[in-house]
Amino acid sequence: MTDLTLPKAIRNILNTHTEPDSVxxxxxxxxxxILQCDRCFLYVRNPQTKLGKVPYCWRRSLEIPEVIDSEWKLEPDSLTKEDPMFAAAIRTDPSIYVEDVEIANPEVVNQEFERKQFGHRALIHAHLCQDGQLWGILQPAIFGQKRVWSKFDRAIVTKLESELTPLVVRYVVSKEMQTYD
Structure with a gap:
């Protein structure tokens, strides 16, 4: 990969790691x-079974809530009604950049749901989709203050959507199959 929209540190990871887990x-x-976030996590899911989990989460400090959930769980039927961003992701709409959860459009963000479930103030809800199906969500987030997501931030996330989706699909197919062995 030689795309210059990704910083060298990210390009190096994608060039040197081949297995989804290590990437x-x-x-x-x-x-x-690079995005100067407080937390960044990856939610993965199987669109056929609607089983999902959060196997990867980075936090800047221990004060930031941990969201790791390594067990496959069935997504509640109510999730698309409770969380408009998840509903958008299921529809494979473009990724969502929320500068301030507190004043965001309620058609886009359920403020109470975000406060209760995640606690962040600003976030990127990056949809990792393939063949018209949602396989994962990459979510960098900021706590305690709003954040204007720059063109640089958006370019990185947009490029990562296409780079990470095949890896997420590979991860989901291989890991979920292991649960049935």
């Missing part, structure tokens, strides 16, 4: 630092 473990801390 995600190496990438999240670097991405968090």
């Amino acid at each position: 995600f473990n190496a990438l999240l801390p670097v991405l968090g630092e």
Whole structure:
């Protein structure tokens, strides 16, 4: 990969790591630092079974809530009604950049849901989609203050959407199959 939209540190990870697990473990801390976030996590899911989990999460400090959930869980039927961003992701709409959860459009962000479930103030809800199906969500976030997401931030996340999606699909297919062995 030679695309210059990705910083060298991210390109190096994508060029030197081939297994999804090693890519995600190496990438999240670097991405968090580059985007100057407080937390960055990856939610993965199987669109056929609607089983999902959060196997990877980087936090800038221990004060930031941990969201790791390594067990596959069935997504509640109510999730698309409670969380408009998840509903948008399921529809494979473009990724969502929220500068301030506190004043965001309620058609885009359920403020109470975000406060209760995640606690962040600003976030990127990056949809990792393939063949019209949602396979994962990459979520860099900021706590305690709003954040204007720059063109630089958006370019990195947009490029990562296409780079990470095949790895997420590979991860989901291989890991979920292991749960049935």
